[in-house]
Amino acid sequence: MFDGAMRIEATDSTFVADGSLLGVVAGLDFTRVEVTALKIDRGSNPLLFGGSLSLVDVTATTTEGGFMDVTGDGTTTIRGGTLTTRGNGHALQISNATYTVENVDLVSDGVGGAGPLLPLLLLTSPNASTMTNLDFAMNGERGGIQGRSIACTGCTFDDPAVAAAIDVTNGGGLTLVDSDFTGTHTQRFIASASTGIHRVTNCSFTGGAGPHGAAIYVPSGQLFVTDSELTDNRATGNGGAVAAGMNINSLASLIVSGSTFTNNTAGIMGGAIWTANPLQVSGSTFTGNTAVSGGGAILTRAQQHHILGTSTFHSNDGGVGAAVVYRFDGTHQLQVTSCDFGTGATDNTPNDVQRLLPSETLDPSVTRNAGAGASFTCDVTCR
Numbered sequence: 001m002f003d004g005a006m007r008i009e010a011t012d013s014t015f016v017a018d019g020s021l022l023g024v025v026a027g028l029d030f031t032r033v034e035v036t037a038l039k040i041d042r043g044s045n046p047l048l049f050g051g052s053l054s055l056v057d058v059t060a061t062t063t064e065g066g067f068m069d070v071t072g073d074g075t076t077t078i079r080g081g082t083l084t085t086r087g088n089g090h091a092l093q094i095s096n097a098t099y100t101v102e103n104v105d106l107v108s109d110g111v112g113g114a115g116p117l118l119p120l121l122l123l124t125s126p127n128a129s130t131m132t133n134l135d136f137a138m139n140g141e142r143g144g145i146q147g148r149s150i151a152c153t154g155c156t157f158d159d160p161a162v163a164a165a166i167d168v169t170n171g172g173g174l175t176l177v178d179s180d181f182t183g184t185h186t187q188r189f190i191a192s193a194s195t196g197i198h199r200v201t202n203c204s205f206t207g208g209a210g211p212h213g214a215a216i217y218v219p220s221g222q223l224f225v226t227d228s229e230l231t232d233n234r235a236t237g238n239g240g241a242v243a244a245g246m247n248i249n250s251l252a253s254l255i256v257s258g259s260t261f262t263n264n265t266a267g268i269m270g271g272a273i274w275t276a277n278p279l280q281v282s283g284s285t286f287t288g289n290t291a292v293s294g295g296g297a298i299l300t301r302a303q304q305h306h307i308l309g310t311s312t313f314h315s316n317d318g319g320v321g322a323a324v325v326y327r328f329d330g331t332h333q334l335q336v337t338s339c340d341f342g343t344g345a346t347d348n349t350p351n352d353v354q355r356l357l358p359s360e361t362l363d364p365s366v367t368r369n370a371g372a373g374a375s376f377t378c379d380v381t382c383r
Contacts, residue, residue, distance in 0.1 A: 056077075059084075060082075070093065075100075078092075079100075080104065082105040083105070083120075092120070093121075093123075094122070095125055096125050099129050101132075105135045106136050106144075108141040117163075119142055121147075132155075134156075138161065140186060142160070146166075146167040147167075147172065148194075150168060154177070155176075156180050156182075160188075162187065163191075164217075166189065168193065171196065174192065174197075176200045177202060182207055183208050191217045194221050198216075198221050204231070205233060206229075206230075207232055208233040209233070209235070211235065212246065214264070215241045215264075216244070217242075218242075218244045219252070222252060223244045225255070227257070230261050236267040239266060240271045243274045244277070246275075253278045257280075259284045261286045265290045266295075267292055269294050271295065272286050273297070278305055279307070282310055283310050286298070286313045287316070290317040290319070293321065296319070296323045296349070298325070308324070309339070314341075314346040322354035325356065336353070
């Protein structure tokens with residue numbers, strides 16, 4: 001047991017600990033530890049640290065069910081280096097500390113060991129955090145981050161499987177900035193069980209997959225998508241790229257601005273977006289999105305007010321329904337202002353905008369179009 005300052009430094013990536021020493025370390029509680037250029041290999045037990053901890057340019061590899069677990073009430077800084085799991089456990093778990101993680105690669109390299117495959121990073125800490133420039137190499141084996149409150153800037157997420165690249169647990173929120181998600185149509189990128197606020201800014205999502213919301217699935221919380229690109233995401237159900245507010249009459253809402261949705265597909269409704277709660281879209285572009293059963297670009301199931309402004313809808317295919325489909329109950333409305341719905345080769349199929357009464361089903365023979373520069377509010381007489 002140590003109660004004081006301790007520094008471990010190994011230059012030139014010297015092997016300081018192997019599996020046996022790692023087992024010893026697991027039984028100690030370090031306070032104010034700084035570890036520099038440490039290389040840990042073949043470890044099968046967790047590393048447990050309490051108090052304040054600084055890890056700089058550390059290379060750590062765990063096998064079987066092992067993972068590096070940071071605990072205690074101190075401040076943790078992990079800067080540089082690579083944390084790899086070759087088992088079913090996490091590469092890193094942060095339990096109680098206030099933490100900063102920067103310029104770190106987290107890698108899944110094999111799936112040895114018994115039990116479920118756990119995400120690379122587990123955050124159970126309720127404290128404030130900073131995560132910057134992290135690279136999650138999931139390699140088609142596991143998820144990326146699971147936690148209640150997640151904030152990440154400049155991060156990359158490659159090829160999630162088994163679980164989402166980011167899993168937000170109940171009671172938390174999400175802030176993503178300047179981050180990129182790339183998949184091979186095996187798993188969605190963001191899944192949330194939280195009723196909190198989710199903000200996605202200047203991010204890209206390509207190659208996601210899932211039953212609903214192949215890129216982003218937020219059924220109950222507020223979602224803001226700003227200046228982002230969502231391309232070639234595929235849902236077998238609703239919301240090829242985004243499914244938000246799926247719990248009707250919840251406090252959820254979806255606000256999209258300055259974003260592009262291209263070639264996303266839904267096996268049922270909403271090729272790019274499906275929502276059951278209020279929707280606002282501004283300055284965004286929807287091109288080549290498809291759905292089998294309506295809403296090639298957008299389908300809004302809820303009887304709510306929806307606003308589309310200064311956006312472009314080109315070459316979206318709604319199958320049996322329009323590029324944009326919404327339900328109307330005699331009170332709530334769809335307002336479209338200065339939107340371009342294409343013409344000729346860029347027109348939408350089978351039509352542009354379709355209104356449904358609560359009891360109506362989709363009918364492709366009914367055409368309710370909104371042309372370029374149109375400004376109108378649909379009511380019961382809208383055609």
